[in-house]
Each structure stands twice: as structure tokens, then as C-alpha cells.
Amino acid sequence: MAEMQRAAQCDETLLVAEGLSKSYGRLAACRDVSFTLYPGEVLAIVGESDSGKTTLLQMLSAQLAPTAGRVSYRMRDGVLRDLSSLGEAERRFLFRTDWGYVHQDPAQGLRMAVSAGANVGERLMAVGWSHYGRIRDAASSWLERVEIDTARIDDAPRTYSGGMRQRLQIARNLVTEPRLVFMDEPTGGLDVSVQARLLDLMRNLVSELGLAAIVVTHDLAVARLLSHRVMVMKGGQVIETGLTDQVLDDPHEPYTQLLVSSILPP
Amino acid sequence: MSVMIEMTGAEKTFTMHLQGGVRLPVVRGVTFQVKAGECLVLSGPSGAGKSSILKMIFGNYRCDGGRIGIRHEGAMIDIANAEPRDILSVRRATIGYVSQFLRAIPRVPTIDVVAEPLIATGTSRADARQQAGHLLRRLNIPERLWALPPSTFSGGEQQRVNIARGFISDHPVLLLDEPTASLDAANREVVVDLIDEKKNAGVAIVAIVHDDEIRRWIADHVVDVTVFAAAA
Numbered sequence: 001m002a003e004m005q006r007a008a009q010c011d012e013t014l015l016v017a018e019g020l021s022k023s024y025g026r027l028a029a030c031r032d033v034s035f036t037l038y039p040g041e042v043l044a045i046v047g048e049s050d051s052g053k054t055t056l057l058q059m060l061s062a063q064l065a066p067t068a069g070r071v072s073y074r075m076r077d078g079v080l081r082d083l084s085s086l087g088e089a090e091r092r093f094l095f096r097t098d099w100g101y102v103h104q105d106p107a108q109g110l111r112m113a114v115s116a117g118a119n120v121g122e123r124l125m126a127v128g129w130s131h132y133g134r135i136r137d138a139a140s141s142w143l144e145r146v147e148i149d150t151a152r153i154d155d156a157p158r159t160y161s162g163g164m165r166q167r168l169q170i171a172r173n174l175v176t177e178p179r180l181v182f183m184d185e186p187t188g189g190l191d192v193s194v195q196a197r198l199l200d201l202m203r204n205l206v207s208e209l210g211l212a213a214i215v216v217t218h219d220l221a222v223a224r225l226l227s228h229r230v231m232v233m234k235g236g237q238v239i240e241t242g243l244t245d246q247v248l249d250d251p252h253e254p255y256t257q258l259l260v261s262s263i264l265p266p
Numbered sequence: 267m268s269v270m271i272e273m274t275g276a277e278k279t280f281t282m283h284l285q286g287g288v289r290l291p292v293v294r295g296v297t298f299q300v301k302a303g304e305c306l307v308l309s310g311p312s313g314a315g316k317s318s319i320l321k322m323i324f325g326n327y328r329c330d331g332g333r334i335g336i337r338h339e340g341a342m343i344d345i346a347n348a349e350p351r352d353i354l355s356v357r358r359a360t361i362g363y364v365s366q367f368l369r370a371i372p373r374v375p376t377i378d379v380v381a382e383p384l385i386a387t388g389t390s391r392a393d394a395r396q397q398a399g400h401l402l403r404r405l406n407i408p409e410r411l412w413a414l415p416p417s418t419f420s421g422g423e424q425q426r427v428n429i430a431r432g433f434i435s436d437h438p439v440l441l442l443d444e445p446t447a448s449l450d451a452a453n454r455e456v457v458v459d460l461i462d463e464k465k466n467a468g469v470a471i472v473a474i475v476h477d478d479e480i481r482r483w484i485a486d487h488v489v490d491v492t493v494f495a496a497a498a
Binding site (some may be wrong): 041131196197199200203207214225228229242243245246249250252254257258261 | 280281282283284321325326327328350351353354371372373374386
């Protein structure tokens with residue numbers, strides 16, 4: 001979309017990937033990926049299954065060690081640090097506070113048997129909040145922001161619909177005001193009408209909070225609606241990159257042209 | 267008056283890999299200047315590359331050669347070779363673009379579709395909505411429709427929403443792709459007035475209009491795009 005929100009107004013990079021590769025024996029799952037991400041910028045990584053996009057996301061979010069290359073992240077003190085050099089406390093800080101990770105399957109990102117309020121409050125307790133009333137207030141205000149009826153605050157997410165679970169997962173991630181959110185197929189497995197609502201919500205939250213995000217998706221409509229920039233992956237490599245509307249309206253690579261031309265017009 | 271847009275030898279070719287690598291040359295040697303307060307109209311038959319030129323200036327189509335200079339925050343920046351984040355910054359602050367068709371976003375109310383560019387540059391939501399309402403009223407979109415997403419509107423209504431969205435910001439460069447195509451006479455006049463106001467405010471405009479009367483009203487220069495025909 002043309003209405004690129006207040007992205008990338010800051011001149012300091014937030015995350016830098018340099019020559020990232022991952023191989024399993026002779027199989028190269030991801031080869032030589034480099035890019036920089038600025039605060040407030042939303043990057044979509046698109047490609048079909050087995051293109052290496054999920055492997056890349058796992059390396060970027062320090063869940064998988066690269067075979068070669070490195071990821072650097074600017075910590076809140078302003079210093080750019082190699083993720084592999086971080087101590088345990090710093091890693092925990094990233095996972096619990098400064099980063100969010102939205103899984104395709106909400107059951108992986110939520111605790112299904114505890115209440116929605118506790119799911120959101122848990123991340124606050126992990127960063128030292130202890131006042132029950134304040135935690136509950138924060139949880140309740142976040143449920144409202146993601147359009148979940150606060151009367152359902154004491155219900156466990158296993159009683160929620162798929163769309164509600166996904167919105168709850170987003171609330172749980174955003175409650176600590178992270179600066180970077182990783183999303184793995186955030187709308188996968190949802191009905192189309194539910195997807196539209198979720199996308200609209202994410203779009204607004206990302207722009208209001210000035211979040212940076214890295215979104216893995218096979219759905220080009222998701223990339224168009226959410227992202228400023230796009231990287232197209234195939235066979236573990238980035239084959240095309242640029243502004244989202246540029247890559248989708250004027251694709252250069254044969255594979256990108258195939259992806260774009262395979263969408264049915266609404 | 268300072269030069270706001272300076273195209274020099276810009277060219278564009280599509281290579282269709284799915285059709286056996288067919289090359290479709292669109293334009294070559296596109297060269298013109300637009301100064302602040304001027305309106306340049308691109309003319310030529312359909313398929314000549316008029317819309318492509320607007321998309322190249324907006325950074326939506328990539329440019330295969332030449333230069334597309336835009337005065338952005340006091341300095342010339344070459345869109346043809348700019349980084350994505352610089353193009354985003356140019357779009358935020360400098361270039362407004364009214365496309366031929368509104369790309370409706372599901373669920374977003376009309377008033378917010380129009381207000382969004384202002385909010386993105388830091389205007390408060392309340393102020394942005396007020397200005398959006400003012401423009402929608404001028405363009406004869408009834409207030410009862412403002413809270414609805416424009417996806418169900420008629421073609422003419424959608425186009426007016428698109429125009430309101432494009433005109434709400436104070437961008438010093440404005441690209442208009444057939445802004446009056448599906449409008450009735452009264453609304454065409456409103457758009458001509460809006461364009462005049464922009465010109466008086468020093469905005470540099472590149473427009474595509476097929477209506478001869480409107481062209482006479484708004485154009486300071488007319489460039490025939492067929493001179494840039496790239497076909498061998």
C-alpha cells in the first residue's frame with residue numbers, strides 16, 4: 001500500500017543479518033541471506049513451503065544457530081550486539097520483553113489451559129510486575145485492544161475460536177511493548193473473514209506502536225497489507241527484494257512473476 | 267520557481283518470464299521537468315505508457331535506465347536508484363499519488379481511509395478526521411457513508427474517496443491518474459478547483475486526463491508520450 005506508516009524514521013539499524021546460512025549435512029536450507037531492518041519497519045519474507053523462510057526466521061530470532069553468518073541486534077542501550085555473544089540474562093530479556101514471537105498455531109504460543117488474563121499477565125510477571133490488580137487491568141485493556149470481550153478474561157484459550165486465540169497470542173506478545181515481533185504465518189489456518197479482521201488489527205497495532213516486524217508468509221495479500229519491504233525466497237536463497245508494492249506490481253524474477261500471477265483476483 | 271520533478275532518459279521494459287521471456291518495451295528516453303505550481307499533462311493513446319511513467323515516478327515500477335529526480339526535503343533524490351526506505355520517506359513527505367482505482371482495505375471506514383496519510387505524518391486522529399470530513403463533503407460523499415468501508419461504493423464514489431485521500435496531505439508533488447474519469451460534471455468541477463488550489467499552493471502536478479476540456483483547464487504543459495515509444 002502507498003500509505004507507508006511512520007516506518008523507518010530512525011536512522012539506526014535495529015537488526016542486521018550478514019551472510020546467514022544453515023545446512024543440514026549437504027542440504028542447504030538457507031544460503032547467504034543478508035539484510036538490515038530499521039525500527040518501525042515491517043519486512044515480509046515470502047515463498048512457498050521449503051523455501052527456507054521458516055529456517056531463516058528461526059535463525060533471526062536466535063532459536064537456531066546459523067552454520068555461517070551472524071545476526072546483530074541493537075539492544076535498548078543502543079549497542080549493536082551479535083546474538084551469539086549474548087549471555088543468558090540478555091537472551092531472556094529479548095525473549096520475554098523486547099521481542100515477540102507469533103506462531104502460526106496459537107497453541108504453541110499460548111498456554112491453553114490457563115486463563116486468557118493469565119496468558120497476557122504472565123509476560124508482565126516475567127519482567128517483574130507483581131501487583132495483581134495492575135496486571136489484571138493491563139491484561140484486560142489488552143484484550144479490549146485485540147477485540148476480545150473482557151467478560152472472557154477468566155476463560156482458558158482452549159474455549160476460544162481460532163481467530164480469538166490468534167488475537168490473544170498477539171496481546172500476550174505485545175503487552176511488554178516489544179520493539180520487534182517475529183510472525184510465522186500469522187493468518188495461516190484461519191477463515192478468510194477472520195483473517196481480514198486479524199490483518200486489520202495487526203496493521204493498526206504495528207503502526208500505532210511503531211513496531212518493527214518480520215513476517216513469514218506464503219500469502220502475498222498478507223505481505224501487501226502489512227509490510228513495507230519484501231524478500232522473496234526460493235530454494236533457501238533470497239531471489240528478489242524491494243519495496244512491497246514494487247515487487248508485487250513489477251516483479252522481475254521468473255519465480256516472483258509466477259507467485260504474483262498465481263493469485264486469483266477477488 | 268524551483269524544479270520539483272526532473273526526468274532524464276528514464277526507461278522501462280517488462281520482461282515476461284512466464285511467456286517465454288518476451289520483452290515488452292514500454293517507454294524510453296522519458297525526459298521532462300515540472301516546476302513548483304505547474305501542471306504537466308501526459309497525453310497519448312491508451313497503452314502508450316502514461317500510467318507507467320506515473321508509477322515510475324512514485325517508485326512503484328522500477329526504472330531500467332535514466333534518472334528520476336525529485337526534490338525531497340530540499341535536495342534532489344534519484345528515485346530510480348533510491349533505497350526502499352528513502353522511497354518510503356519520499357512518499358510520506360513529498361509525493362502524493364491518486365491511482366486510477368482505489369485499493370480498498372477490508373474493514374477500514376472511509377473517513378479513516380482518507381485521514382490515514384495525515385495520521386502517518388503525525389497529525390492527531392481527531393484533526394485528520396476533521397480535514398478528511400471537510401474534503402469528503404466538498405466531493406459530495408454523504409456523511410452517512412463516512413463510517414462504512416468504501417469497498418461497496420459505486421465506482422465514482424470510490425474515485426472521489428481516492429481523490430480525497432490523495433489531496434488531503436500537503437505533498438509538494440502530486441501524481442494524478444485519470445482523476446475525473448468516472449465523475450459527473452459537478453464533481454469534475456470540484457476536482458478542477460482542488461487541482462487549482464494545489465497549483466496555487468506551489469504543488470508540482472503530473473496528470474493523465476482524457477477529457478479535453480479539463481486538460482485545457484489544468485495543463486500548463488502537455489507532453490505527448492508517444493515520443494517516448496520504446497518499441498523497436
